[in-house]
Amino acid sequence: MVDRRQFIKAAGATGVTGMAGLSGCMGGGGGTTVSILTWTGYDAVNDQVEEALEDVSLEISVADGSANMFSTVNAGGGEEYDVVIPNNEYVPRFIDADLAAPVDMDVMTNFDSLYPTFQSAAEGQFADGGDVYGVPVQFGWYAYGYDSSKLPEDHEHSYDVLFSEEYAGVDLTGSITLYDGYYKSIMATGLALGYTDAFEGDTVSFTDEQLTTIEETLIDFKPNLLGFIHDEETLTQDYQNGNIIASFANRSTHVGIMNDVESVDFSQPAEEELTWFEGAVVTAGSSNKEAAFRVLNEYISPETGAALSENRNIMNTSQAAMDNIEAESLQIEPGVLDGMIPFKPAEQDEAWIEMFERVKNA
Amino acid sequence: MSTIQDLGDAFERRGERAKLAIMAGPGVGWLLTLILVPTAFLVMVSFAEVSSSYDVVWSFSVSNYRELFVGESGLFQTPFVDSFFLSLRIAAATTFLTVVLAYPVAYLLTRLSGRRFKIVLFAVLVPFFTIFIVRIYSWLSLFGSQGLINSALLATPLVSEPLGIFEYGLAAVVISLTHAFFPYMLLTLYSSLEGIDYGVIEASRDLGATRIEIAKDVVVPLSAQGLITGCVFVFVPALGTFITPQFLARGKFTMIAEVLTARINELYAINYGAAGSLFLIIPTLIAFAIVMRTTSLEAMG
Numbered sequence: 001m002v003d004r005r006q007f008i009k010a011a012g013a014t015g016v017t018g019m020a021g022l023s024g025c026m027g028g029g030g031g032t033t034v035s036i037l038t039w040t041g042y043d044a045v046n047d048q049v050e051e052a053l054e055d056v057s058l059e060i061s062v063a064d065g066s067a068n069m070f071s072t073v074n075a076g077g078g079e080e081y082d083v084v085i086p087n088n089e090y091v092p093r094f095i096d097a098d099l100a101a102p103v104d105m106d107v108m109t110n111f112d113s114l115y116p117t118f119q120s121a122a123e124g125q126f127a128d129g130g131d132v133y134g135v136p137v138q139f140g141w142y143a144y145g146y147d148s149s150k151l152p153e154d155h156e157h158s159y160d161v162l163f164s165e166e167y168a169g170v171d172l173t174g175s176i177t178l179y180d181g182y183y184k185s186i187m188a189t190g191l192a193l194g195y196t197d198a199f200e201g202d203t204v205s206f207t208d209e210q211l212t213t214i215e216e217t218l219i220d221f222k223p224n225l226l227g228f229i230h231d232e233e234t235l236t237q238d239y240q241n242g243n244i245i246a247s248f249a250n251r252s253t254h255v256g257i258m259n260d261v262e263s264v265d266f267s268q269p270a271e272e273e274l275t276w277f278e279g280a281v282v283t284a285g286s287s288n289k290e291a292a293f294r295v296l297n298e299y300i301s302p303e304t305g306a307a308l309s310e311n312r313n314i315m316n317t318s319q320a321a322m323d324n325i326e327a328e329s330l331q332i333e334p335g336v337l338d339g340m341i342p343f344k345p346a347e348q349d350e351a352w353i354e355m356f357e358r359v360k361n362a
Numbered sequence: 363m364s365t366i367q368d369l370g371d372a373f374e375r376r377g378e379r380a381k382l383a384i385m386a387g388p389g390v391g392w393l394l395t396l397i398l399v400p401t402a403f404l405v406m407v408s409f410a411e412v413s414s415s416y417d418v419v420w421s422f423s424v425s426n427y428r429e430l431f432v433g434e435s436g437l438f439q440t441p442f443v444d445s446f447f448l449s450l451r452i453a454a455a456t457t458f459l460t461v462v463l464a465y466p467v468a469y470l471l472t473r474l475s476g477r478r479f480k481i482v483l484f485a486v487l488v489p490f491f492t493i494f495i496v497r498i499y500s501w502l503s504l505f506g507s508q509g510l511i512n513s514a515l516l517a518t519p520l521v522s523e524p525l526g527i528f529e530y531g532l533a534a535v536v537i538s539l540t541h542a543f544f545p546y547m548l549l550t551l552y553s554s555l556e557g558i559d560y561g562v563i564e565a566s567r568d569l570g571a572t573r574i575e576i577a578k579d580v581v582v583p584l585s586a587q588g589l590i591t592g593c594v595f596v597f598v599p600a601l602g603t604f605i606t607p608q609f610l611a612r613g614k615f616t617m618i619a620e621v622l623t624a625r626i627n628e629l630y631a632i633n634y635g636a637a638g639s640l641f642l643i644i645p646t647l648i649a650f651a652i653v654m655r656t657t658s659l660e661a662m663g
């Protein structure tokens with residue numbers, strides 16, 4: 001027989017236990033939750049990060065591209081997310097919109113292990129008024145992939161492949177794809193036309209004359225294109241169906257395609273690759289800045305950084321992390337970073353996008 | 363006595379008004395919150411500017427509208443205008459094809475009953491219960507020079523090289539949209555045709571009308587309301603379609619929704635996007651005005 005007092009006591013104890021359990025399930029647990037807006041694949045190392053940092057739990061949201069990340073964070077006033085990880089050319093936009101917090105170098109102990117190229121890139125492109133606002137996390141590059149069963153491996157690797165009806169004796173008509181985005185396709189066309197001087201400043205800046213020639217080249221060559229495509233599934237299907245001989249897209253996209261289509265290879269064009277890196281930004285509105293920087297520090301640590309790269313098929317900006325990677329597809333040749341052409345904001349953004357729209361509708 | 367009666371009537375009227383308010387209130391609130399307020403906001407943003415630090419600057423500027431229509435080469439020489447008219451043409455072609463394809467099927471359905479009716483309806487509608495993106499991927503496999511359609515044709519002695527109409531591009535987008543919006547047209551036409559008194563058709567036959575004359579002079583006029591409603595239900599979503607051209611146009615042209623999305627995503631030009639979106643709303647409002655003037659709610663099914 002249970003009397004009323006015992007019942008109330010037992011019910012109270014059950015309630016307290018239940019609430020404690022519930023708060024644990026909800027991620028309360030007394031720790032800090034760091035919310036991150038980023039690309040797919042980051043959640044693969046959540047457990048590793050949480051284990052390393054103990055009092056931090058992660059909440060990952062995936063966005064459809066850097067532009068989308070900027071729109072989302074800017075529309076929300078920058079308080080919804082602690083960390084956002086766009087491509088490097090978008091970090092200045094976050095800085096201009098006062099959405100980025102200066103990097104806490106005392107917390108970022110792994111910053112020194114970044115390849116010197118990325119350290120100096122952060123101190124240049126991500127700097128404003130003496131402060132650095134972004135941390136390079138992962139990197140890759142854009143060039144063209146090709147079907148080696150049709151276009152021989154020993155062909156002269158050049159962006160010219162993308163703008164030729166015939167190359168190395170192979171008919172390329174209707175078998176080329178360019179990236180479905182104004183920024184990358186215009187830069188690739190500029191490189192194919194030899195406008196390397198446009199990439200030298202803080203921004204990519206083509207002259208009006210150069211832009212006109214780029215537009216004419218794209219319009220003239222459009223009938224020879226299979227299309228402007230960049231998603232891995234569609235490209236894979238087209239390679240499998242024999243529709244594509246060469247495709248301009250991200251290296252990691254092509255690494256994914258190579259897993260399904262053995263004959264696909266990735267080029268190393270003489271004009272150099274267009275290199276991007278993800279620039280992690282802790283938002284100015286974050287109330288967990290210290291924890292957020294600890295998470296970023298973990299993303300470029302030797303162990304977690306390597307695991308992140310292997311899960312995402314993308315190289316890490318940390319040399320120490322890269323030394324821990326075994327996957328062959330992620331190995332880079334020494335000196336490959338020396339000649340890289342980093343993504344930079346476009347000087348005439350609006351003119352570029354308008355031109356690309358004209359090309360598509362031509 | 364009459365005062366008591368008046369009071370009673372007044373209470374009854376008040377009670378009816380209260381009932382009406384309770385019934386209509388949530389719907390009206392929903393409409394205000396989710397349609398009128400966002401539309402008003404859209405109009406406001408279309409006259410605003412975006413600063414270099416990506417803040418919306420509330421002002422009254424028509425520059426966004428000018429940008430839509432005035433290009434470097436002159437008036438109406440802009441990508442927006444090109445994409446807008448292209449989208450109108452694609453939506454019109456889609457609507458026409460759905461009418462042509464759905465009319466006979468809808469008519470057939472009205473002539474069937476029982477099990478046969480169910481089988482035909484089931485066969486026609488089941489494919490539309492699959493996820494839209496899956497259907498798009500199916501179309502992706504069917505089109506292209508190496509796609510299933512061209513491959514099948516090449517296997518016959520009739521065709522020696524891939525047919526352009528089955529390549530990715532305009533035809534692929536229109537065919538896919540026709541497939542996607544076919545049920546909207548079918549169901550509205552069916553509901554309209556089903557209401558026709560077939561005694562009228564029999565009478566016209568008895569009076570010597572041919573099949574074509576019956577269709578032209580009796581069936582189409584009597585089902586015109588359903589036809590107009592169906593056209594609106596197909597034309598409006600086809601005009602603003604986004605996913606289908608993304609896959610099947612292969613980036614070789616851009617429909618209006620893609621232009622606006624790219625501007626908003628890439629440049630954060632939400633003011634340009636808002637101004638452009640209003641021009642997407644205008645054909646929709648015109649279409650609905652036509653429906654409201656010509657069609658009763660019953661005919662909409």
